[in-house]
Amino acid sequence: MKLFSVGARVAQITYGLGTITLANEYHTIINFDEHGSRTFATRIVQLQPSNTLAPERPKRAPRKKAAPRLPTA
Numbered sequence: 001m002k003l004f005s006v007g008a009r010v011a012q013i014t015y016g017l018g019t020i021t022l023a024n025e026y027h028t029i030i031n032f033d034e035h036g037s038r039t040f041a042t043r044i045v046q047l048q049p050s051n052t053l054a055p056e057r058p059k060r061a062p063r064k065k066a067a068p069r070l071p072t073a
Contacts, residue, residue, distance in 0.1 A: 003042065004028070009050040012040075019054050 004010060008020045010030065018032035028042045033055055 002047075004047065004049075009052055009054060010047040011050045012045070012047055017050055017052055 003025070004020045004023050006020050006023060009017065010020060011017050012030065012032075015030070015032045015035045015038060018030040018035075018038075020028065021031050021037065022029040023042065026042055028040045028045055028047075029037055030040065030047075031037045
């Protein structure tokens with residue numbers, strides 16, 4: 001069982017390329033370039049190291065402010 005560090009780029013057979021976002025002895029969470037985040041059991045997931053760069057993620061728009069609440073009578 002190889003434990004990858006957070007931020008490492010990896011390749012997985014089903015989902016392709018991704019970046020490790022959390023890794024411990026029980027779970028490994030990978031944010032895949034085309035499939036979003038997935039959680040795997042660390043002991044059984046099969047990963048290969050990758051030298052590719054992560055694609056740039058689109059920046060989120062700022063959250064809109066909530067409408068002011070009207071006083072209740």
